[in-house]
Amino acid sequence: MEPFTTLTAIAAPLDIAKIDTGMIVPGRFQRIRRRPGHTDYSNVFLHDLRFDEHDQPRPAFVLNQPAYCGARILVTGPDFGCGSSRESAAYAVLDFGVRALIGASFGDVFVGNCMQNGIVPVVLTASEVRGLWRQLESAPGSTLTVDLPAQTVTAPDGARHAFDLDATRKERLIKGLDDVGVTLEHLPEIEAFEAAYRRKMPWRATIM
Numbered sequence: 001m002e003p004f005t006t007l008t009a010i011a012a013p014l015d016i017a018k019i020d021t022g023m024i025v026p027g028r029f030q031r032i033r034r035r036p037g038h039t040d041y042s043n044v045f046l047h048d049l050r051f052d053e054h055d056q057p058r059p060a061f062v063l064n065q066p067a068y069c070g071a072r073i074l075v076t077g078p079d080f081g082c083g084s085s086r087e088s089a090a091y092a093v094l095d096f097g098v099r100a101l102i103g104a105s106f107g108d109v110f111v112g113n114c115m116q117n118g119i120v121p122v123v124l125t126a127s128e129v130r131g132l133w134r135q136l137e138s139a140p141g142s143t144l145t146v147d148l149p150a151q152t153v154t155a156p157d158g159a160r161h162a163f164d165l166d167a168t169r170k171e172r173l174i175k176g177l178d179d180v181g182v183t184l185e186h187l188p189e190i191e192a193f194e195a196a197y198r199r200k201m202p203w204r205a206t207i208m
Helices: 088-096 108-116 126-138 167-175 179-184 187-200 202-207
Strands: 006-014 073-076 100-103 120-123 143-147 152-154 160-162
Touching: 006 100, 006 126, 073 126, 073 143, 088 108, 100 126, 100 143, 108 120, 108 167, 187 202
Parallel strands: 006 073, 073 100, 100 120
Antiparallel strands: 006 143, 143 152, 152 160
């Protein structure tokens, strides 16, 4: 996955509470095969909020407004990503182009899926989130900066807000490592072990 260090980007205020994973990716899209570079989940991200029953964009929805076009940071309502454990919700966030989510709370499983895909979930206080919403709504198209090494969010007014993140998860995000990537860091040791195993018990190695 792509490493994450510092991101300065347009941020969109998504002031809706409890957007669950079924709203992030409606169930009828679950069978879409995700093939990055071919078929992705960007069009189904928040589909029923972004589009009407005729698949026409809803002009009033924040992500359809020109000022927020290309937003890579979302400032969400509480409990964003609650509900089911579908990893496609994280795929949809990433495929839409969002690399950082800022909110007062997130679904626990969703947070893990996000970090496995290179998305940084930033938890701030409810009052800090409301302050960001006000600034982004009063000056559409404003940017935020998420500095992962420093663990800070810089608001449009220049204020810096600190956030906490598990040290191991932080290191993986900065290096761009998911679970497979972490395992591959130990590839020389793994290959040495397998070679020694085959020499010691060649009959078992053949069977396996």
